[in-house]
Amino acid sequence: MHKTFVIGDIHGCHRALVELLARINPDPASDTVVFLGDYIDRGPDSRGVVAEVIGLRKRLGRVITLMGNHEEMFLRFLADDEPEFFLTMGGRETLASYGIKPPYDRPALAAIPADHLRFYDDLLTCWEDEQAIYVHAGLQPGVHLSQQSREWLLWARDNYLASGHDFGKPVVSGHTPCQVPLQDAHKIVIDTGAVYGGRLTCLVLPDLEFIQVAGEPGLKHLFR
Numbered sequence: 001m002h003k004t005f006v007i008g009d010i011h012g013c014h015r016a017l018v019e020l021l022a023r024i025n026p027d028p029a030s031d032t033v034v035f036l037g038d039y040i041d042r043g044p045d046s047r048g049v050v051a052e053v054i055g056l057r058k059r060l061g062r063v064i065t066l067m068g069n070h071e072e073m074f075l076r077f078l079a080d081d082e083p084e085f086f087l088t089m090g091g092r093e094t095l096a097s098y099g100i101k102p103p104y105d106r107p108a109l110a111a112i113p114a115d116h117l118r119f120y121d122d123l124l125t126c127w128e129d130e131q132a133i134y135v136h137a138g139l140q141p142g143v144h145l146s147q148q149s150r151e152w153l154l155w156a157r158d159n160y161l162a163s164g165h166d167f168g169k170p171v172v173s174g175h176t177p178c179q180v181p182l183q184d185a186h187k188i189v190i191d192t193g194a195v196y197g198g199r200l201t202c203l204v205l206p207d208l209e210f211i212q213v214a215g216e217p218g219l220k221h222l223f224r
Helices: 014-024 046-059 069-078 083-097 114-121 150-155
Strands: 004-007 032-035 063-065 126-128 133-135 171-173 187-189 199-205 209-214
Touching: 004 014, 014 046, 014 199, 014 209, 046 063, 046 083, 046 114, 069 083, 069 114, 069 150
Parallel strands: 004 032, 032 063, 133 171, 171 187
Antiparallel strands: 004 199, 126 133, 199 209
């Protein structure tokens, strides 16, 4: 039976991602893996995470990679737009994983592999199948999926979470760290704070099963 494995915010937790992928073991012939974004920043090995996902796309027939707000910040940084914002939001750890140290000038940034740059450029802002709508942060109530703004798709939080709007099928998102997955009639949130001492979560559809592995115990604990 075809399954969809939806993976929440990784934030540089490469070890946790490898362990989770081994646990879910998707079938290359039939299964889909959806990543909800925020592969990078704050955690110890953003480069390793991106390399792992790129490798997974080569091994599996169907891997959907969505953009998170942290990838958007990284792209802005690379375009010299709001560089300090990216650095203060965990970007220094991402650059360090590529072996890049201050000053963060153009010659230093050349250390980022070309296939990684293509990965960041090609990320989708949302995706939909017969089971659900997948997005990093959330959707604006009453607005068609094709008309959703990047602000809502990548950054929405309280206004989306407080909404009881029915988009016609469940909306699966990450972005807002929570101790356990949040679920109601219209939405499922699976950012369980892997980089904050929580867990990395995978939602399995259509089973509505949650598979989790431990995050990074040595980093800041959000839930304590």
